[in-house]
Amino acid sequence: MQTIVIGHKNPDMDSICAAAAYAEFKRLSGNTGVIAARAGNTNERIDYVLNRFGVEAPQLVNDLSPRVSDVMQPKVLSVRADSPVYDALQLIDQKRLRGLPVVDEQNRCLGLLSSFKINHHLFPSREEAATARLVTASLADMVTTFGGALVTGSLSPEPHELLLMVGAMALESFGPRVQRYRDRNVVLFVGDRPHIQDLGVKENLHAIVVTGGFPVPEEVRMAARQANVTLISSPHDTASTVLLARGAVRVGRMLEPEYTSFHKDTLLSEARQIAAESAAFVFPVLDDEGRLVGILSKSDFLKEIPRQLILVDHNELTQAVRGADKVPIVEILDHHKLGGFSSDTPILFWNNPVGSTSSIVTMCFQQAGIAIPKPIAGLLMAGLISDTLNLTSPTATPADRQILAHLAATAECDPTELAEKIFSVGSPLLTMTPEQAVNADSKVYEEAGHQFAVAQIEELNFAHFPEKREALLSALETQRQKKGLLFCALLVTDITEQTSLLLVRGADHFLHTIDYPVHGPFIWTLAGVVSRKKQLLPYLLHCVEKMQRLA
Numbered sequence: 215m216q217t218i219v220i221g222h223k224n225p226d227m228d229s230i231c232a233a234a235a236y237a238e239f240k241r242l243s244g245n246t247g248v249i250a251a252r253a254g255n256t257n258e259r260i261d262y263v264l265n266r267f268g269v270e271a272p273q274l275v276n277d278l279s280p281r282v283s284d285v286m287q288p289k290v291l292s293v294r295a296d297s298p299v300y301d302a303l304q305l306i307d308q309k310r311l312r313g314l315p316v317v318d319e320q321n322r323c324l325g326l327l328s329s330f331k332i333n334h335h336l337f338p339s340r341e342e343a344a345t346a347r348l349v350t351a352s353l354a355d356m357v358t359t360f361g362g363a364l365v366t367g368s369l370s371p372e373p374h375e376l377l378l379m380v381g382a383m384a385l386e387s388f389g390p391r392v393q394r395y396r397d398r399n400v401v402l403f404v405g406d407r408p409h410i411q412d413l414g415v416k417e418n419l420h421a422i423v424v425t426g427g428f429p430v431p432e433e434v435r436m437a438a439r440q441a442n443v444t445l446i447s448s449p450h451d452t453a454s455t456v457l458l459a460r461g462a463v464r465v466g467r468m469l470e471p472e473y474t475s476f477h478k479d480t481l482l483s484e485a486r487q488i489a490a491e492s493a494a495f496v497f498p499v500l501d502d503e504g505r506l507v508g509i510l511s512k513s514d515f516l517k518e519i520p521r522q523l524i525l526v527d528h529n530e531l532t533q534a535v536r537g538a539d540k541v542p543i544v545e546i547l548d549h550h551k552l553g554g555f556s557s558d559t560p561i562l563f564w565n566n567p568v569g570s571t572s573s574i575v576t577m578c579f580q581q582a583g584i585a586i587p588k589p590i591a592g593l594l595m596a597g598l599i600s601d602t603l604n605l606t607s608p609t610a611t612p613a614d615r616q617i618l619a620h621l622a623a624t625a626e627c628d629p630t631e632l633a634e635k636i637f638s639v640g641s642p643l644l645t646m647t648p649e650q651a652v653n654a655d656s657k658v659y660e661e662a663g664h665q666f667a668v669a670q671i672e673e674l675n676f677a678h679f680p681e682k683r684e685a686l687l688s689a690l691e692t693q694r695q696k697k698g699l700l701f702c703a704l705l706v707t708d709i710t711e712q713t714s715l716l717l718v719r720g721a722d723h724f725l726h727t728i729d730y731p732v733h734g735p736f737i738w739t740l741a742g743v744v745s746r747k748k749q750l751l752p753y754l755l756h757c758v759e760k761m762q763r764l765a
């Protein structure tokens with residue numbers, strides 16, 4: 215079972231640090247297969263923290279929707295197009311398969327070999343029985359297939375169209391018959407009948423197989439050598455030898471070139487639909503180069519995918535990584551408003567209105583009596599400091615204060631120094647494009663049937679704001695139109711002065727409800743507001759409500 219610990223889309227410091235730390239907590243608690251993930255890119259501040267404490271960034275996961283590769287059978291049996299059908303049949307028989315994918319020497323899939331096709335070859339209809347004597351195969355494969363041995367001459371590895379004939383008639387009848395096929399590559403199967411063997415040599419046949427394990431008379435051998443006719447001996451009687459010889463046909467001769475395959479990354483839901491309408495019994499799974507990497511049978515669609523999810527720093531599916539609704543969510547650790555999440559089974563759900571999810575993760579370690587590894591303590595400090603603006607935000611609680619002190623001692627790191635470093639690295643206004651700035655940590659909320667997005671960036675001061683304001687506003691409008699949102703907002707926070715500017719583009723009847731002092735077109739001054747979730751979001755929800763009352 216794979217357990218993915220992941221924060222929200224457009225991840226911020228807290229959601230990256232909490233995911234990495236909680237995954238480590240789960241591992242230290244004895245869980246296996248726990249992976250820390252992130253639902254988006256890091257930024258310079260996050261990279262600084264990961265580097266400083268020597269922790270690798272959680273793995274990027276953009277979409278958790280089940281893929282073909284999640285349920286395919288990766289250990290796939292296949293046959294080469296140039297193998298004898300006999301070998302394929304052995305495999306099909308041993309493993310009780312209905313068919314096999316056929317590959318070339320680079321493991322690229324060429325088609326499917328079905329047991330129906332093989333049956334048809336081995337047991338043709340009465341009307342086709344005569345043509346069944348024509349077999350395109352190499353003499354070398356044929357001898358291997360019936361377990362024979364070369365007596366004299368050579369075994370060509372190249373396939374030819376061979377006409378299989380049995381020398382069971384009297385010499386007088388057989389002579390004229392052989393002559394009729396003079397221009398063919400005749401392979402004669404004959405028992406201990408020296409006259410017929412001799413005739414075969416004289417007629418200069420392609421090869422003569424002496425069956426039943428009988429020794430070949432010295433005179434016939436000599437004659438064959440002189441005439442350059444290949445002589446082979448078979449341990450089996452004629453009937454068995456011919457039957458086996460027909461199995462030397464190469465797989466490539468009877469593959470179905472028309473088949474349905476899937477790319478390993480195809481969405482399982484898409485594959486399921488295609489498979490449901492297909493008569494095929496099996497679907498090869500290919501990589502980008504068309505190489506065979508697995509096989510999918512219809513029964514594989516019923517498999518449970520051994521993957522589960524732990525959400526940190528969010529509890530609303532609108533903020534969760536794509537496909538989160540298709541994976542069982544087994545735990546949620548959060549400090550935001552409840553967003554109407556529901557589950558089919560009981561889950562661990564810990565929502566605690568402290569300053570950061572990193573604080574909650576710290577409490578998990580403390581409760582379990584597990585010592586926090588030093589680098590993890592550093593990450594948790596960064597998550598806490600970033601979310602609470604180093605305890606100055608109204609979201610910070612006394613518990614956060616205690617936790618930060620404990621973490622600082624464990625990490626041997628001064629919180630004030632760390633906070634200064636974090637906030638001075640990579641001013642979002644200077645290092646990001648306006649599009650990135652309005653998207654970087656944007657969260658989408660849904661209220662009363664309306665969707666809206668709110669992003670926040672933290673700056674040491676507003677020095678770079680005036681030169682960016684127009685570009686930020688137009689990026690917000692673009693974003694709003696693209697996603698069909700009621701409004702799109704960006705809170706630009708001055709963490710030194712503990713104040714913010716709010717930029718909003720949206721429907722007029724919504725904008726009219728904002729009653730903070732106007733700073734400029736589409737911009738309001740929110741003195742003392744620094745927390746998106748505790749201060750801004752309740753206000754915006756109140757505005758949505760007011761808008762609806764006025765409508």
Ligand SMILES: [Mn+2]
Pocket residue numbers: 228229527549569570571601
């Ligand atoms: Mn948080």
